[in-house]
Amino acid sequence: MNIASLSTDQAPPISVPLRFFAVAPLFLVLAALMLAMSDGNPFAAAQTPALLAATHCITLGFMAMVMMGATQQILPVVIGSPLPASRWVAWLTSVPLGAGALSLCGGFMSGNARLFNLAWPLLGVAFLVFIIAAMLSLWRATAKNVTKTAILLSICALAAAVTLGILLARGFATGTALDYAALSVAHITMALGGWVMLLIVGVSYQVVPMFQITPAYPKWLSAVLAPALFAILLLNLALLLTGAEQTWIAAAGISFWLLAVCFALVTLKLQSQRRRKVADATLNFFRLGMVSLLLAALLWLVALLLPAFDMPLRLLSAIAFIAGFAMSLIQGMLYKIVPFLVWFHLFRGGVNAVKVGIPNMKEVIPERLMWWHLRLHGGTLLVALLAPWWNPAAWLAALGLLLQGILLGYAVFTGIAVYRRTLRRIELLAV
Ligand code: HEM
Numbered sequence: 001m002n003i004a005s006l007s008t009d010q011a012p013p014i015s016v017p018l019r020f021f022a023v024a025p026l027f028l029v030l031a032a033l034m035l036a037m038s039d040g041n042p043f044a045a046a047q048t049p050a051l052l053a054a055t056h057c058i059t060l061g062f063m064a065m066v067m068m069g070a071t072q073q074i075l076p077v078v079i080g081s082p083l084p085a086s087r088w089v090a091w092l093t094s095v096p097l098g099a100g101a102l103s104l105c106g107g108f109m110s111g112n113a114r115l116f117n118l119a120w121p122l123l124g125v126a127f128l129v130f131i132i133a134a135m136l137s138l139w140r141a142t143a144k145n146v147t148k149t150a151i152l153l154s155i156c157a158l159a160a161a162v163t164l165g166i167l168l169a170r171g172f173a174t175g176t177a178l179d180y181a182a183l184s185v186a187h188i189t190m191a192l193g194g195w196v197m198l199l200i201v202g203v204s205y206q207v208v209p210m211f212q213i214t215p216a217y218p219k220w221l222s223a224v225l226a227p228a229l230f231a232i233l234l235l236n237l238a239l240l241l242t243g244a245e246q247t248w249i250a251a252a253g254i255s256f257w258l259l260a261v262c263f264a265l266v267t268l269k270l271q272s273q274r275r276r277k278v279a280d281a282t283l284n285f286f287r288l289g290m291v292s293l294l295l296a297a298l299l300w301l302v303a304l305l306l307p308a309f310d311m312p313l314r315l316l317s318a319i320a321f322i323a324g325f326a327m328s329l330i331q332g333m334l335y336k337i338v339p340f341l342v343w344f345h346l347f348r349g350g351v352n353a354v355k356v357g358i359p360n361m362k363e364v365i366p367e368r369l370m371w372w373h374l375r376l377h378g379g380t381l382l383v384a385l386l387a388p389w390w391n392p393a394a395w396l397a398a399l400g401l402l403l404q405g406i407l408l409g410y411a412v413f414t415g416i417a418v419y420r421r422t423l424r425r426i427e428l429l430a431v
Contacts, residue, residue: 011077012086014345014419019094020069021334021412027061027101028405034105035398043387043394046315053108054401058322059191060101060123066330067199068093068130070337071151075134078206079148081141089133097126104169116173120166127162131155146217150202150226157194157233161187179243186240188318193256194233196326198226201263203333211336212283214270221266225259232256250304257297264290264297281370285332288378292324312388324381331377331408338415339364346422356425364418365411373407376400 031054035042038050045051072090076082083089100122107115138152164187171178209216216222236252238244267290271283296317303313339361346358380400386393 011344012072012082012090014341016086016090017069017073017337017341018412018416019090020065020072021338022409022416023094023098024062024065024069025405025409025412027057027065028401028408030061030102030105030405031057032398032400032402032405034109035394035401037109038394041387041391041394043315043319043384043397046311046318049108049111053105055322056101056104056108058327060097060104063196063322063326063330064101065094065097066334067196068097068126070203070333071130071134071199073337073341074147074203074206075137075141075151079138079141079145079151080143081137083133083137085133089129092129093126093133095126096122096129100126107169107172113173116169120169120173123162123169124166127158131159131162145205146222146226147202147205150198150205153226153230154195154198154202157190157198157230160237161191161195164190182240182243186237189236189240190233192318192321192326193236194230197260198229200326200329201226201229204263204267204329207333207336208267208270208286212271212274212280212286213276214274217266217270221262225263229256229259232259253300254304257300260293261297264293281367281374282332282335284374285328285335285370285377288374288381289325289328289332292320292328292381296320296325315388316385319381319384319387323384328377328381331373331404334408335365335370335373335411338412342415342419346419346426356422356429358422359418364415366414369407369411369414373404373411376403376407380404 034050034053034057038048042048042050042054069090072083072086072093076086100119103115103122104119106112107119134151134155138148138155141148164183167178168180168183168187170176171180171183205217205222208214232252232255236249236256239249239252268287271287271290274283299313299317299320303310303317306313342364343358343361377400380397383393383400384397387397
């Protein structure tokens with residue numbers, strides 16, 4: 001692993017990213033409980049209250065929690081520009097994000113307007129603080145690289161997605177007459193296609209070659225992919241909000257998915273060229289993610305050809321994207337980032353750290369646990385894809401999510417325990 005290109009001296013305290021990673025698995029457990037509390041099969045339609053609540057437990061409580069924590073680590077280390085007041089930013093994003101996600105999900109489950117009215121200001125504060133801090137860090141950064149561009153564009157997409165989400169949630173609370181269908185599609189597109197996709201693209205440019213020891217992404221792809229995806233999303237947003245013809249909206253959608261397919265195929269090809277051919281659970285999380293992205297694209301494109309099956313096919317495409325693509329990659333990255341952070345922050349202990357003998361990255365979280373998680377995650381994804389048609393699969397998907405939350409939480413806390421134990425030994429040696 002080559003970390004020479006990283007500005008490791010700029011890294012924030014380990015407590016900054018770890019607090020986000022420690023809370024996130026709890027929201028997988030909550031998502032499972034929301035699905036289990038549904039009256040009937042929550043996957044039977046796209047917008048059942050339990051599915052909306054579980055979706056936001058996953059997208060806000062889990063994905064946004066991890067991605068915001070990881071960005072607060074990546075910006076200083078990869079771009080070389082620390083976030084201003086990193087500890088304050090960590091508190092002012094993690095706490096309102098957690099509380100806002102809980103109230104929003106409570107609002108979806110109960111339909112209670114007060115919960116929506118509590119959720120949107122809390123989420124507004126969390127995302128506003130994060131977006132301002134991240135933009136300041138990007139603005140101050142002198143480094144120019146493709147990851148910086150992709151992260152910048154992903155944050156712009158996040159700002160749009162959150163604004164639309166807040167409009168919708170406020171509209172739910174006040175009963176304001178809005179074009180909910182168009183706003184909802186615009187919100188989902190900017191959140192998933194914009195923020196999630198662009199951030200994963202930007203981070204992959206660094207993580208895939210560094211952790212998976214592959215060749216770098218080809219320049220023809222890394223230079224144009226993120227700006228092209230963003231331009232298509234902006235065009236799509238304008239078309240949706242101005243009520244343009246479906247043909248144009250479909251054309252923008254097709255262009256987006258073709259670029260996504262290109263990204264997935266290039267990543268899979270790079271992984272097949274990796275220099276160390278040892279079996280690795282995190283690499284397989286990544287591969288599952290890329291195959292799921294291809295599946296999400298296929299389902300979306302087939303939905304265009306078969307309008308009679310539009311709703312279930314688009315729901316399956318969203319499941320493949322969120323549970324298959326985004327969750328696989330985020331979990332795979334967590335299993336790399338947590339051991340890396342533990343090792344790296346202990347390594348900074350200097351001479352005493354060498355004397356105590358710090359664990360290497362493979363010893364922080366047992367590899368066996370990661371393989372079990374991978375199998376469980378693959379099984380959960382499979383049953384979730386069957387859930388719209390087969391009721392027992394919906395309950396199995398909820399059970400899978402519950403077990404994944406427990407397993408991931410255990411893994412993260414194992415990493416934290418290793419860090420604390422070794423640090424204590426280093427400190428004892430120093431006195
Ligand atoms: C401030 C934060 C957010 C708020 C207030 C919010 C609010 C909402 C609301 C009210 C809906 C229902 C739309 C409708 O049915 O008319 C919705 C749908 C949705 N949102 Fe969000 N959202 C937020 C952030 C996000 C993020 C960050 C993501 C993804 C990364 C996301 C993904 C989705 C998805 C996939 C749906 C459709 C769910 C389904 O149809 O079952 N949201 N959101």
